[in-house]
Amino acid sequence: MKRQLSSLAWAVWQRNLDVFSKTWQVNLIPPAIEPVLYLLALGFGVGAFITDIEGVPYIRFIAPALFAVSVMNASFFECTYGSYVRMYYQKTFDAIVATPVTIEEVIAGEILWGATRSLISAGIILPVLVLFGVVDLPGSLLLVPFAFAAGLLFASIGMCFTAVIPNIESINYPAFLFITPMFLFSGTFFPLDLLPPPLQAAALAVLPLAHVVNVARALTLSTGWGFLLLGLLWIGIAAPILFFFALRLMKRRLIV
């Protein structure tokens, strides 16, 4: 594996950045608008009917969750739809593996790029949250590097699906059966401890977003450091495992 992974992965990353930069208007504006809509609708709308949660106003409670969700969506969908189109329709991976770049480096570059998309999303949303005054500073600035780490996690998960789905429509399975439940049950819009204890434990065991939300919330509310540590540990273990698993699955799919 070592000999198959070098800094050439960044050449693949650079290719994606070049393409992204050509159409940055469409790429940047929509992801910036969505969380603002959620913030307005849920924070001010729904929030008006809700007393403080765990001692904080509802809008401050959901702000880190909206951040986490857009970080998740950016990398997950980049490494599912985006990577699938490049792999299957544009044959970009075939073109690259004809050069000294290995398939492992192609996939690593794709995942790094997915994480970069998360980073970009973070860079758009964080100022909005700061502007609304719903996150603590300077702790929340750590959300930026954290977005990259969380991005690596979700990009790797997305890439694992991309490696096994038979066609592009099949992305609906992980999108609706994995991402949507995670969006709802990761302590995003209501605290995890409202769930029955076994479900709570299950959520923390298998829902990556739950940990990303916990870490983000600890940073924006400056509390819950235990969850922050647990989350970082979980992500630190899961991300590398899923990263290498994605490389393996992709190699199995593409090297025939």
Added chain:
Amino acid sequence: MREVIRAENLEKRFGDFAAVKGVTFSVAEGEAFGFLGPNGAGKTTTMRMVQCVSPRSGGHLEVLGMDPATDAREIKALLGVVPQEDNLDPELTGYENLRTYARYFGVAKDVAEERIARLLAFVEMEKKKDVIIEHLSGGMKRRLVLARALVNDPRILVLDEPTTGLDPQARHLIWDQLQGLQAEGRTIVLTTHYMEEAERLCDRLVIMDHGGVLIEGSPADLIDQTIGRQVLEAEAVPAVLSCLDRHGLRYDLVGRSVLVPTDDPAQMTGTLLHECGSIKLATRPTTLEDVFLKLTGRRLRE
């Protein structure tokens, strides 16, 4: 002549299906070597093993003295690949495609810039270099793929059906360019199912079918070996056929005509005209197409 590619009993299986069954060939430095064969013959599969993107299932393969199974990265650095299907980045321009590709080879930036400018001129794409790929014609894309295959200054160019689907003008331009590249000392390996392309470009070639090599040699050798230099073509009427049978002559029936290989077309023409009276006939030099059809049959493929 130094050998740059050597394959012995090369095999490729996809599950139970053997796409390449024991193929043996060798390519010398500086020559243009062709793989001619109908659809599904195993040409692309063979090329992909040479390009180190598809592992072989059996046999021996050596490219530039190295083994694709262990030294893929080193080999790929010295190859230029034109795949059967264009896979340029559709959202980038021609120039950007080449620049991106040069990065995969780790070509230094200033070297790459200079080389890309030269290559765009070589494939006559300077004027269109800033056009997004989506808006280019098939011939232009093909030329860009060729230019892209040259950004690493490769020793061997591997081209899979370089001119399929192109109009005659575009095809001739690519042929000229390939001949120029060979004159620079590069080795050229290509697949095709165009006889004219094989005849014009290849010093040596193999004809493949059903995953195996049927015959190997220079275009002229193949013609001599299989059919002979001349062929007589006549209407396949009973009088002609019985006359040919009477003289014990070998012939092939092709649609409504009959093809008779011969070394002495004048004498055979005389015989037929004398014995069958007024019939339509013509003689012509044998082409690679005659060889190809004789060896691979006339049944339609895919």
